[in-house]
Amino acid sequence: MYDVPREKVRIVCLEAAPKVLPQFDAKLVDYGVGVLEDRGVEFLVGKPVKEATADGVRYAASETEEKEIKAGTIIWAAGVRGNSVIEASGFEAGRGRVKVNHNLTVPGNEEILIIGDCSLIINPANERPYPTTAQIAMQQADVAAINLAKMVKGDTDLVDFEYHEKGTVCSIGDNDAIGVVFGKNIKGYPASFMKKVIDDRALLLIGGTGVMMSKGKFKFYK
Numbered sequence: 040m041y042d043v044p045r046e047k048v049r050i051v052c053l054e055a056a057p058k059v060l061p062q063f064d065a066k067l068v069d070y071g072v073g074v075l076e077d078r079g080v081e082f083l084v085g086k087p088v089k090e091a092t093a094d095g096v097r098y099a100a101s102e103t104e105e106k107e108i109k110a111g112t113i114i115w116a117a118g119v120r121g122n123s124v125i126e127a128s129g130f131e132a133g134r135g136r137v138k139v140n141h142n143l144t145v146p147g148n149e150e151i152l153i154i155g156d157c158s159l160i161i162n163p164a165n166e167r168p169y170p171t172t173a174q175i176a177m178q179q180a181d182v183a184a185i186n187l188a189k190m191v192k193g194d195t196d197l198v199d200f201e202y203h204e205k206g207t208v209c210s211i212g213d214n215d216a217i218g219v220v221f222g223k224n225i226k227g228y229p230a231s232f233m234k235k236v237i238d239d240r241a242l243l244l245i246g247g248t249g250v251m252m253s254k255g256k257f258k259f260y261k
């Protein structure tokens with residue numbers, strides 16, 4: 040693909056945690072990892088990256104031993120942070136994210152609302168922050184709009200944000216994916232179909248038909 044001889048490409052995925060994609064059911068993870076391994080991707084799981092250098096990556100192979108993988112291309116996909124503008128603006132934040140009140144206002148600065156990747160809300164079910172996703176950002180936007188209108192009118196009875204998880208789909212190629220939609224585990228082509236529908240719907244909601252048509256994914260056939 041892309042005129043690069045397959046035999047010249049080695050892809051290694053280093054994951055620090057004991058398993059990849061821990062938010063998914065083990066069977067879905069096994070399926071996703073299997074698909075990628077069949078395509079030649081190597082997984083090194085439970086191996087934290089220690090250092091990215093100019094010509095490779097050093098990782099902890101065990102508690103006492105470090106190893107190196109030579110690499111010409113390193114893709115860092117291990118963590119999301121909010122915008123540095125947040126910290127530069129003087130908000131109390133961790134990795135550019137502000138722990139907001141239930142109504143999305145900022146503690147100590149209740150005239151300010153923060154949503155999306157720059158906000159942090161704890162999931163009461165597991166006491167961990169909700170992940171930074173478009174799904175949560177879009178739901179926050181609706182509540183923020185209501186609360187902003189209330190604030191402009193001097194109404195202090197603001198609405199609390201409540202997250203409604205509609206599912207998560209993880210793409211593993213053009214025609215493959217794993218996911219949970221409306222509580223059901225899905226994988227393979229049906230999951231990839233759903234992923235495209237979800238992405239197109241998000242674009243429609245954000246930008247209308249024009250944005251969906253120009254940026255959407257419409258290759259639904261295999």
Ligand SMILES: Cc1cc2nc3c(=O)[nH]c(=O)nc-3n(C[C@H](O)[C@H](O)[C@H](O)COP(=O)(O)OP(=O)(O)OC[C@H]3O[C@@H](n4cnc5c(N)ncnc54)[C@H](O)[C@@H]3O)c2cc1C
Binds near residue numbers: 122155157172175
């Ligand atoms: C590769 C990738 C894949 C993802 N896939 C998914 C997915 O499948 N599903 C999902 O739900 N979420 C996904 N996400 C997460 C999702 O994109 C974000 O959670 C969501 O976009 C957050 O919305 P936001 O409005 O907070 O920030 P953004 O959508 O990032 O919008 C912030 C905007 O602010 C602009 N901006 C930044 N700095 C400044 C500045 N100083 N001045 C003016 N403008 C500025 C940026 O250019 C950007 O347009 C993905 C993210 C990445 C990076």
